Amino acid sequence: MSIKAEGLTYIYQAGTAMESYAVRDISFETKDGEFIGLIGHTGSGKSTLIQQLNGLIKPTSGKIYYNGEDIHSEGYDMKRLRQRVGLVFQYPEYQLFETDVLTDVKFGPKNMGMSDIEAEEAAKRALKLVGIGEDFYKRSPFELSGGQKRRAAIAGVLAMDPEVLILDEPAAGLDPLGKTEILETIARLHRERNNTIIMVSHSMEDVAEYADRIMVLDDGKLVYFDSPKEVFRHYEELEKMGLSAPQITYLMGDLKKRGLQVDDSVGTVAEACREILRLWKEKEEKSAE
Amino acid sequence: MKIIDAVHVFFDYMRKDENDKIEEISPALSDMNLEIEKGSFVCVLGHNGSGKSTFAKMVNGLLLPREGSVYVADMDTADDELLIKIRETAGMVFQNPDNQIIGNIVEEDVAFGPENIGVPTAEIRDRVDEALEAVNMTKYKDRSPGKLSGGQKQRVAIAGVMAMKPECIILDEPTAMLDPKGRKDVIRTVRELNKRDGITIVLITHYMEEAVDADRVVVMDGGRVVMDGTPREIFSRVEELKALRLDVPQITELAYELRKAGMPVPCGILRKEELEEVIMELLFEGDKGSCDSTDTDGTEPDLGTDGTEPDLGTDRPEQDLDTDREDKSEGACQ
Ligand SMILES: Nc1ncnc2c1ncn2[C@@H]1O[C@H](COP(=O)(O)OP(=O)(O)OP(=O)(O)O)[C@@H](O)[C@H]1O
Numbered sequence: 267m268s269i270k271a272e273g274l275t276y277i278y279q280a281g282t283a284m285e286s287y288a289v290r291d292i293s294f295e296t297k298d299g300e301f302i303g304l305i306g307h308t309g310s311g312k313s314t315l316i317q318q319l320n321g322l323i324k325p326t327s328g329k330i331y332y333n334g335e336d337i338h339s340e341g342y343d344m345k346r347l348r349q350r351v352g353l354v355f356q357y358p359e360y361q362l363f364e365t366d367v368l369t370d371v372k373f374g375p376k377n378m379g380m381s382d383i384e385a386e387e388a389a390k391r392a393l394k395l396v397g398i399g400e401d402f403y404k405r406s407p408f409e410l411s412g413g414q415k416r417r418a419a420i421a422g423v424l425a426m427d428p429e430v431l432i433l434d435e436p437a438a439g440l441d442p443l444g445k446t447e448i449l450e451t452i453a454r455l456h457r458e459r460n461n462t463i464i465m466v467s468h469s470m471e472d473v474a475e476y477a478d479r480i481m482v483l484d485d486g487k488l489v490y491f492d493s494p495k496e497v498f499r500h501y502e503e504l505e506k507m508g509l510s511a512p513q514i515t516y517l518m519g520d521l522k523k524r525g526l527q528v529d530d531s532v533g534t535v536a537e538a539c540r541e542i543l544r545l546w547k548e549k550e551e552k553s554a555e
Numbered sequence: 556m557k558i559i560d561a562v563h564v565f566f567d568y569m570r571k572d573e574n575d576k577i578e579e580i581s582p583a584l585s586d587m588n589l590e591i592e593k594g595s596f597v598c599v600l601g602h603n604g605s606g607k608s609t610f611a612k613m614v615n616g617l618l619l620p621r622e623g624s625v626y627v628a629d630m631d632t633a634d635d636e637l638l639i640k641i642r643e644t645a646g647m648v649f650q651n652p653d654n655q656i657i658g659n660i661v662e663e664d665v666a667f668g669p670e671n672i673g674v675p676t677a678e679i680r681d682r683v684d685e686a687l688e689a690v691n692m693t694k695y696k697d698r699s700p701g702k703l704s705g706g707q708k709q710r711v712a713i714a715g716v717m718a719m720k721p722e723c724i725i726l727d728e729p730t731a732m733l734d735p736k737g738r739k740d741v742i743r744t745v746r747e748l749n750k751r752d753g754i755t756i757v758l759i760t761h762y763m764e765e766a767v768d769a770d771r772v773v774v775m776d777g778g779r780v781v782m783d784g785t786p787r788e789i790f791s792r793v794e795e796l797k798a799l800r801l802d803v804p805q806i807t808e809l810a811y812e813l814r815k816a817g818m819p820v821p822c823g824i825l826r827k828e829e830l831e832e833v834i835m836e837l838l839f840e841g842d843k844g845s846c847d848s849t850d851t852d853g854t855e856p857d858l859g860t861d862g863t864e865p866d867l868g869t870d871r872p873e874q875d876l877d878t879d880r881e882d883k884s885e886g887a888c889q
C-alpha cells in the first residue's frame with residue numbers, strides 16, 4: 267500500500283499563454299499504514315497533487331507508482347486503482363450526484379461489483395460511521411446543510427473500503443464535535459485496518475494531533491516532509507508561506523522564552539497541559555517542604 | 556439602532572414529489588429571535604444543521620419565514636418591493652463560493668455586485684481594485700474564477716461583497732477553506748470594515764478562535780438562539796458548549812484543563828497573552844521570593860479525580876491574578 271511519486275509536475279493549460287505551474291517536481295514515498303498531513307498555503311497545489319495520486323488527472327511529467335506499479339503504464343487497471351485509493355473532494359458538491367443520500371453512498375460499492383444488498387449494507391455502515399442517521403437516507407444530498415453534505419461525501423468513499431484514503435479538507439465546515447468524530451473515525455480506520463491516510467488540512471492543530479508525518483507544499487514545491495515536531499520547529503519559515511504552528515506551540519514558545527523549563531515543540535492541548543502540570547506539581551512539592 | 560431584527564421566525568424546508576405533494580417537512584428555524592445592533596460585530600456559532608445558513612438566507616430575503624418576520628434596517632423581507640434595497644443593505648458571502656461566482660474573469664465577478672446596484676462605472680473600478688487588494692487577489696484579477704483553487708474562490712466571493720459596501724455583511728463560514736494567513740487576513744479585514752467603516756458584521760463560523768474578537772457571540776441550536784453574550788461569558792460555559800457539539804478556543808481549553816487539574820487559573824481566558832501571564836505568575840514569579848509564599852497555604856487543591864469540578868473560586872491565592880480583565884463572570888464558570 268505505498269504510493270511513490272517521482273518528479274511529479276503539473277501544469278494547467280500547458281503550452282498556452284495561460285499556462286500555470288501547480289505542482290513542481292515533487293518526489294516522495296509513503297510508508298505502509300502512515301497518516302500523512304498535507305498542508306500548504308491557498309493555491310499551493312495540494313488538490314492538484316492528490317488528484318494525480320489516484321489517476322484522476324495525469325501529471326504533465328513524472329511518475330506515480332502504486333505498490334510498485336506505474337499507474338500510467340499500459341493496461342494498468344485505473345478503475346481498480348480508484349477503488350483502492352479513495353479520494354474525498356474538497357467540495358462535497360462535486361461528489362454528490364444521486365437522487366438520495368443512500369443511493370449516492372451505494373454508488374461506489376455497486377460500481378465495484380457488489381450486489382445491491384451488499385452495497386446497501388456497506389453504505390449504511392459508512393453512513394453510520396460519519397454520523398448520518400436513517401432519517402436522512404431518502405433526502406436529496408442537496409437538501410443537506412453544509413456539514414451534512416461533507417459527511418455524506420466522506421461516507422461515499424468509506425463505503426468502498428479503500429486501502430488508501432485521501433481526504434481534501436475533510437473537516438472543513440464540520441462543527442467541532444463533528445470534526446473530532448470524523449477525524450477519530452479516520453484515525454481508527456487507520457489503526458484497525460492499517461490504511462494509509464493522506465489528509466489535506468488548513469488546521470495546523472489537526473495535523474499536529476493526527477499526522478505521523480507532515481508534507482508541506484509551497485508554491486507547488488515540496489518543502490518539508492517530516493514529523494509534526496520537526497516541521498513546526500520551522501514556524502518562522504511556515505509563517506512566510508502563509509502557514510503557522512499550532513497556537514499552543516506559540517504559547518509554549520513564549521513560556522520558554524520567559525524562563526520556564528517547558529518543551530516548546532508540543533502542539534496539542536493535552537501535551538501542553540501535561541508539561542505545565544508537571545512544573546506546577548514540582549512547585550507544589552517544593553513549597554510543601 | 557437595530558439593523559437586523561428576527562421576530563418569532565419559523566421556517567421549514569419542504570420536499571415535494573412530482574405532483575407537488577409534500578413528502579417531508581424538515582423544520583429549520585423554530586421561534587428564532589435575534590436583534591442585531593447596527594455597527595456591531597456578532598459571531599454566530601452552532602452545530603451542523605442548527606439553522607445558521609437558513610437564518611442568513613432569511614436576512615438576505617432568499618428565504619421567507621413561514622411565520623414571524625425578519626426586518627433589515629426596518630424593512631420587512633416579505634415585502635417584494637423592498638428586496639433590492641434589502642440586498643443592498645445586507646450583503647452575503649455564501650457557504651460555498653461556487654454558488655456565488657458569476658463572472659468570466661475575477662474582476663468582472665467582483666464588479667457584478669456594485670454594477671447591479673447602480674454604482675457609477677468610475678467608482679466601480681476603484682471599489683473592485685480595493686476589494687481585490689484587501690483579499691490579496693489582485694494578481695489573479697484576469698483569471699477565470701472557475702480555475703482558481705478552493706481558497707482563492709472564497710477570497711473572490713468575499714471581495715465581491717466588499718465591493719458593494721453594504722451596511723451589513725453576513726459571512727457564512729468565509730474562512731472554512733483558507734490557510735492560516737488567509738484566515739487571519741479575512742478576520743482582520745472584516746474587523747477593519749467594522750471598526751473603520753462601521754459596517755455591521757455577522758460572522759458564521761466553526762472556528763471558535765474567530766469568535767474571540769466579536770462584540771457578541773450567539774449560539775444556535777434546533778433553529779433558535781440558545782446562548783447569547785460576550786465571548787468571555789460564552790466561552791466560560793465550557794460544558795454547556797460541549798453539550799451543543801461546540802468547543803472553546805484552544806487557549807481557553809488549556810486554561811480549563813489546567814483549572815480542572817487543580818491550578819488556580821481563572822475561567823474564561825480567551826487569549827494567549829492572558830494565559831501566559833497567569834501561568835508565569837503561578838509557576839515562576841511566585842518563586843522569586845520563595846520565603847513569602849503567596850501560593851497555596853498547605854491546602855492541597857482537589858485534583859478532581861472523582862470527576863467533580865474543584866471549586867477554586869474560593870481558595871484562590873491572595874495575589875490578584877487578573878487586575879484589568881473585564882467581565883470575568885466569576886462563579887459563572889463551570
Ligand atoms: N482548473 C484550473 N486551471 C488553471 N489553474 C488552476 C486550475 N485549478 C487550480 N489552478 C491553479 O493551480 C494552483 C494550485 O491549485 P490547487 O487547487 O491545487 O491549490 P490548493 O493547494 O488545493 O489550494 P486551496 O487550499 O485553496 O484549496 C493555484 O494557483 C490555482 O489557481
Ligand SMILES: Nc1ncnc2c1ncn2[C@@H]1O[C@H](COP(=O)(O)OP(=O)(O)OP(=O)(O)O)[C@@H](O)[C@H]1O
Binds near residue numbers: 409412441606
Ligand atoms: N434545501 C434544503 N432542503 C431540505 N432541508 C434542508 C435544506 N437545507 C437545509 N436543510 C435542513 O435544515 C436544517 C438547517 O440547515 P442549515 O443549512 O440552516 O444549517 P447550518 O446551521 O447552516 O449547518 P452547517 O453548519 O452544516 O452549515 C438542517 O437540518 C438541514 O438538513
Ligand SMILES: [Mg+2]
Binds near residue numbers: 314704
Ligand atoms: Mg484545494
Ligand SMILES: [Mg+2]
Binds near residue numbers: 412413607609650727
Ligand atoms: Mg451552513
